[in-house]
Amino acid sequence: MFGIIIGIAAVITIVALGNGFKRNILADSTGTDQTGQTKYINIKYNDFENMVKEDSGISQTDKNMAANIPEVKEVSYYKASKKDSNPTVDFYDKNTKLNMVVEPTKETSLTMLAGRQLTPADSDGLNKVVVLDEVVAKQLFGSKENALNKAFDLKGQVFTIVGIAENTSGEISPQNYDPLAFFPKKTYTRYLGSKEDHSVLAIKFNPQADQHVAMDKVLKQLNVNGESRLQGEYQDYDPSAEIKQLGSMLDQMTFFIGAVAAISLFIAGVGVMNMMYISVSERTREIGIRRALGANARSIKRQFLFEGIVLTLSGGVIGYVLGILIAFGASLALPFSVRPDLMTVLISIGTSVIIGVGFSYLPASAAAKKELIDILK
Numbered sequence: 001m002f003g004i005i006i007g008i009a010a011v012i013t014i015v016a017l018g019n020g021f022k023r024n025i026l027a028d029s030t031g032t033d034q035t036g037q038t039k040y041i042n043i044k045y046n047d048f049e050n051m052v053k054e055d056s057g058i059s060q061t062d063k064n065m066a067a068n069i070p071e072v073k074e075v076s077y078y079k080a081s082k083k084d085s086n087p088t089v090d091f092y093d094k095n096t097k098l099n100m101v102v103e104p105t106k107e108t109s110l111t112m113l114a115g116r117q118l119t120p121a122d123s124d125g126l127n128k129v130v131v132l133d134e135v136v137a138k139q140l141f142g143s144k145e146n147a148l149n150k151a152f153d154l155k156g157q158v159f160t161i162v163g164i165a166e167n168t169s170g171e172i173s174p175q176n177y178d179p180l181a182f183f184p185k186k187t188y189t190r191y192l193g194s195k196e197d198h199s200v201l202a203i204k205f206n207p208q209a210d211q212h213v214a215m216d217k218v219l220k221q222l223n224v225n226g227e228s229r230l231q232g233e234y235q236d237y238d239p240s241a242e243i244k245q246l247g248s249m250l251d252q253m254t255f256f257i258g259a260v261a262a263i264s265l266f267i268a269g270v271g272v273m274n275m276m277y278i279s280v281s282e283r284t285r286e287i288g289i290r291r292a293l294g295a296n297a298r299s300i301k302r303q304f305l306f307e308g309i310v311l312t313l314s315g316g317v318i319g320y321v322l323g324i325l326i327a328f329g330a331s332l333a334l335p336f337s338v339r340p341d342l343m344t345v346l347i348s349i350g351t352s353v354i355i356g357v358g359f360s361y362l363p364a365s366a367a368a369k370k371e372l373i374d375i376l377k
Helices: 001-030 058-066 121-124 134-141 184-192 211-225 238-282 284-292 295-331 341-366 372-376
Strands: 038-045 072-076 088-093 097-106 112-115 127-135 151-154 155-166 181-184 197-205 233-237
Touching: 001 134, 001 238, 001 295, 001 341, 038 211, 058 072, 058 197, 058 211, 097 184, 121 184, 127 134, 134 155, 134 181, 151 284, 181 184, 197 211, 211 233, 238 341, 284 295
Parallel strands: 097 181, 127 155
Antiparallel strands: 038 197, 038 233, 072 197, 088 097, 112 155, 127 181, 151 155
């Protein structure tokens, strides 16, 4: 039974973490309109050289051209992500480049070593100011004193360091998900937020328009007059297809890793079979008494099968609870959450029943084949 518990717990942990990772990735990737009211256009380039050109992509002129089609209601550049749970910014100072997690906030209440806190007025006024963690200040400027009131360029915008906060999150590293720089919320959104993807155009059509006909008009106009018509072909693009493909790949990866972990369940099943054989051997007297009282072979077989299923199902339930708890514990250190779902419940119950039936069948059959005369000998 212990082997069943460990095996089920391992599989459930892997599946639960895999599903949580999948939900997180797809949530980050899904910026498309799931209602079907928005269509997308990208460029199928003639060659790699055209694709990587600095001016490649759909220009503002192309965007305006699409907007002039009568059936078009709204045109925008596609944003590939709805959310950014851990926004990061690259800081540069001479030869130093630091990529760190930042926090856009309306105001701060940090332990200050120098300078001041951020206030709501900074956000409302779109002030280009920032509060740095002391570790960052030291890394970029040598000391907190040197960093205070310094101005630096960030994505073409000049920001001023107005405060240095006490470090509470450790050193700068890819494993550190705590913010090391704090920006006024509206300032961050205005100047440093996620950029539009100029490789994809999102188009909303008027409700009464035939979307297929209108889309053909837009594509025809862009392929005849678009600024990138010589570099490639403007085409209908479906981001949801890529998202579905990504989800399928993540499912396959989770299934493969789970299947490897499930090998331990086969070994546990062999242990259950041995346990049932021992039980049959030790209960020969009981089998004889039941046969003498009129029990037939089928009822004897059914009894031992039921006992095997109860044994493995009990292990499966305990293993499920243990696996979910382990997954929850692991998710505390990961950038995504874990939640129980019907699939993991079905995996636990189904696997337990299959093992119970599969590995108890032979011992149950052996018990059913015992003849009363042989038992009395």
